Amino acid sequence: MPNERLRAVMADGGWTYATLAQKVDVDPKSVERWVNLGRTPRRVTAMRAAETLGEDVHALWPALRQARAARAISPELVALYDQRADIPVSAFVDMLTQARKHIDVLVYAAVFLHEAYPRLNELLRERASEGCAIRIAVGDAESENVRARGEEEKFGHGIESRCQLALMHYRPLIGVPGIDIRIHGTTLYNSLYRADDQLLVNAHVWGVNAYGAPVWHLRRSGEGGMFDTYAESFDAVWSTATPVQHKG
Structure with missing residues (x-):
């Protein structure tokens, strides 16, 4: 299932797969999978991406909150x-x-x-x-x-x-x-x-x-x-x- 919240946040900020990937040091294909396939990145990477986007990490990837429980x-x-x-x-x-x-x-x-x-x-x-x-x-x-x-x-x-x-x-x-x-x-x-x-x-x-x-x-x-x-x-x-x- 696509991550529509992440897609919207990236669109609002003018981020592309490539520009976000460069900022958080991952492959652009990884970012594409986060958005289109709803993949959840590793916690450290997710925190870095959320900080870059100015968004709450748990709002972008709720599964990370569940994983901590x-x-x-x-x-x-x-x-x-x-x-x-x-x-x-x-x-x-x-x-x-x-x-x-x-x-x-x-x-x-x-x-x-x-x-x-x-x-x-x-x-x-x-x-x-x-x-x-x-x-x-x-x-x-x-x-x-x-x-x-x-x-x-x-x-x-x-x-x-x-x-x-x-x-x-x-x-x-x-x-x-x-x-x-x-x-x-x-x-x-x-x-x-x-x-x-x-x-x-x-x-x-x-x-x-x-x-x-x-x-x-x-x-x-x-x-x-x-x-x-x-x-x-x-x-x-x-x-x-x-x-x-x-x-x-």
């Missing part, structure tokens, strides 16, 4: 990704958009969400206006645990600045009915992104930035499973977090 050992495990960078921001946005009852976010900063999707605050307002309870917990820039994470990841004071930036992004939501913003100083073992019965868990690895660490996608299938374990950990952190007030 592990077989589900637990009935709650939907997918396992080698690193957060493998997941397009649209996957986070789509999950939050589908939420009807609960949205919980536990991070130190995760400013990539606002940077890649500037409408995030509007989306959260829309969800809250329709009855969704939203809880956002970001890192306290003054916390020793935040500072330690910066040292471990060789990020220095940058992580403290990113915590402050995250809070700046969320400040316009303070006071919005249905939305609660807090700061926490816990040791963050995992970043959590929950939307109703779906959960993205970004594990943290010593010395590795969050975007390079694994993510598992869980879907709650019953009481007492992995989903509930992480949901309960969110509640435990939330109970110790400090509500953020309007600046006077």
Whole structure:
């Protein structure tokens, strides 16, 4: 089956088989097969081609996203990704958009969400206006645990600045009915992104930035499973977090 998305992107950008092939260092016949036969290139080549075309690699070759998912050992495990960078921001946005009852976010900063999707605050307002309870917990820039994470990841004071930036992004939501913003100083073992019965868990690895660490996608299938374990950990952190007030 032809890859019509790739054909359209190339046409819009004025790319030919030959010019794209030269740019990504492959044979023009390979590019022709990508388009006309729907062949999927190797991941490294696909990433290079997508960057050249200014397009999301998973939008051009969805099979690459599926290839990164592990077989589900637990009935709650939907997918396992080698690193957060493998997941397009649209996957986070789509999950939050589908939420009807609960949205919980536990991070130190995760400013990539606002940077890649500037409408995030509007989306959260829309969800809250329709009855969704939203809880956002970001890192306290003054916390020793935040500072330690910066040292471990060789990020220095940058992580403290990113915590402050995250809070700046969320400040316009303070006071919005249905939305609660807090700061926490816990040791963050995992970043959590929950939307109703779906959960993205970004594990943290010593010395590795969050975007390079694994993510598992869980879907709650019953009481007492992995989903509930992480949901309960969110509640435990939330109970110790400090509500953020309007600046006077």
